[in-house]
Amino acid sequence: MTSTASFTDQDLAFVEDFRTMGTFGATGNGGVDRQAASAPDGEQRHWLKGLLEERGFTVKFDRAGNQWGLYEAVPGAPFVVAGSHMDSQPTAGRYDGAYGVLAAAHAALRLRAAWGEAGAEAPKYNIAVVNWFNEEGSRFKPSMMGSSVYTGKLELETALATTDAAGISVRDALDAIGCRGDYAGPEAACCAEIHIEQGRSMERDGVTIGLVSSNWAANKYEFVVHGEQAHTGSTVIEDRKDALLGASMLVVAARELANLFPGVLHTSVGQLNVYPNSPVVVPSRVNLLLDLRSADEAVLAEADSLLHSRIAEIEVLASVSVEQHHAHSWPVTPYQPEGVELAAKVAADLGLSNKAVMTLAGHDSTNMKDIVPTVMLFVPSVEGISHNEHEYTTDEDIVAGLAMLTGVLSQLCTGALDPNTTHPEGP
């Protein structure tokens, strides 16, 4: 960890720009509210456009609302893609996503400057800064929408037709902030993303850089619990088919599962809606989203099976029926080991403490790694606070992360992760 006294002018400019980002959609408690394609999301996107264009980058919006800042050092060559997302949860912290986009922008400016120096070696690839659209998924589902369209996992038309709770489509929301373009997106050679850890393992171990080796596996479900409307006062208990009771038992069951597999299984219900939600009516329907996540696929499979046994019990105990919708799962998938190895070497060269970590949250790089070699980096998150206005990472760590990302991108731009590149230190 460095002290701020050692900051260069470039580091100070980065910290200053990061402060500015926290003013877009600022909330009273030091956080931000910049849901996808909201007015503050649009304002910040236009601010980033100005920042990059002033420094010689070409800024384009693609058809899915992803924002690209392009710098061509080698006309016609593919691009190294670096970035994250600037949208946020409704009451969110300033670091999640935003840090990664700004770090990518500043890293790209540093590379551009370095390539312009007399005697510098020419890169093999160009550099593209990306601000992915709607990574959070709070306003429009699914999350990681922009990178899913770019990587061919989601149809463009499906994404554009998605509506928020007020019935506004992604297409209309993007048009309203002037961020839907006709660009197809650049050809990617490889990718890098930096993000806060959103956990406390790095803080606990006192390391500055996390080298993300893989993501946790996840099973995500939408459950609909069906009961029957009745009067809350007069209906006798044994006649009740209370959908909220069934749903509540499911929320409690999810936590009990996590307690069965301490540290290796995370479960949650983040969203739950009750119908008709009237004070004197026994609820007839509850929709809820339940996730199971684990680093160990065998644990996930066992937990999933226990969950479904418990659901069958809840159906009897609460006299409800539970319908399962929209299951979405992903396995433990590694980031390319060559990328982890490359990043470890860059960190060592920079004198930054580091360790391999897994990511429990999804990131746009999770999509990108399925189509090109991708490096995912973390910086520590104080107390692991995430999706919360009090999220915080020290200036020292965000500046160290910027140096780290710059080093990695510099290597990637020389083709260090090309399949046919021989590593200097051998196989």
Place this chain on the structure above:
Amino acid sequence: MTSTASFTDQDLAFVEDFRTMGTFGATGNGGVDRQAASAPDGEQRHWLKGLLEERGFTVKFDRAGNQWGLYEAVPGAPFVVAGSHMDSQPTAGRYDGAYGVLAAAHAALRLRAAWGEAGAEAPKYNIAVVNWFNEEGSRFKPSMMGSSVYTGKLELETALATTDAAGISVRDALDAIGCRGDYAGPEAACCAEIHIEQGRSMERDGVTIGLVSSNWAANKYEFVVHGEQAHTGSTVIEDRKDALLGASMLVVAARELANLFPGVLHTSVGQLNVYPNSPVVVPSRVNLLLDLRSADEAVLAEADSLLHSRIAEIEVLASVSVEQHHAHSWPVTPYQPEGVELAAKVAADLGLSNKAVMTLAGHDSTNMKDIVPTVMLFVPSVEGISHNEHEYTTDEDIVAGLAMLTGVLSQLCTGALDPNTTHPEGP
């Protein structure tokens, strides 16, 4: 129970009018959606106005939106007030409230006709049909709003300033349907209401008329469970302060309490709202409405104490804090025994099977009995279904209830429940 073959033309007209009522705000499944001061509530109110005015009644709206159909047989004398409410829950049955208003209207027409007959004894009191505003409380809280204002339990200005979820005030909503007047309401001598049972005890015992002797006691709470926003994927389980987990444990605890006191304690959570309610954020806040009801005040007190002990445990188990707001309680309060006795005599004279019952649900008559002698009557509800589109009472029973109400109102109009009236049969 009579058969429809014995229906008079008046009975058939009543059944026909009741069918018409079910068309206002009709839903696809045979129910209605007529929340307070909605367009269909307004349409039905204007239909009732026409029905009563055509038959010589004067119809007025008071300042709280209660609708009054007045017939003065004795100019200047107080009124016997008879009615119920025509608003409904969002997906409700056709009988709840609406039956009681229409039965009161037809009973009043029958009395008026009887008083007009040659040689008929003149009544002591006039008759007022009432359609109370917002009994249900689903759109605007609290429930029983119109009768609460009329009986002085709720300030008029407080009621008018209450807003629904969309921010529309009672004042504006009533104005929009043309149902806010400047009438102060009639002077009441006594009151009667008829309603479906909303339980299955009368059906089980095969009786046609329920003589309501008292209401169950109730404690109603709004609880706010406070947790802390965090990432649902990455935050380790022991760091989570999950407001939805705490709320769910509270919902389950409410049911467990009811199971501890089988048949004598009813508990429920009808409304529950989650914030920020995003798929990937551990909820930071949940608001919920929880009721405890019992016919036995000692049971209610014990259950309440157990609930609060359990809340203290839940605060520890789920790492949340639970704030209690807006407690609203009422004791077991009897309807005037003289009224129950009078009703029993009328039922016997009409040859209608009957028994004393308690009401578990609140009714406008619960308010009225605190200011004037009040008679509350029930007809059976098939399978006890209530606050549900499939609510059903047979034509035989609604016609029998109308005859019963007519008989009771006829007695009340002669002053049968006046404090100084000597009952023919002794003390």
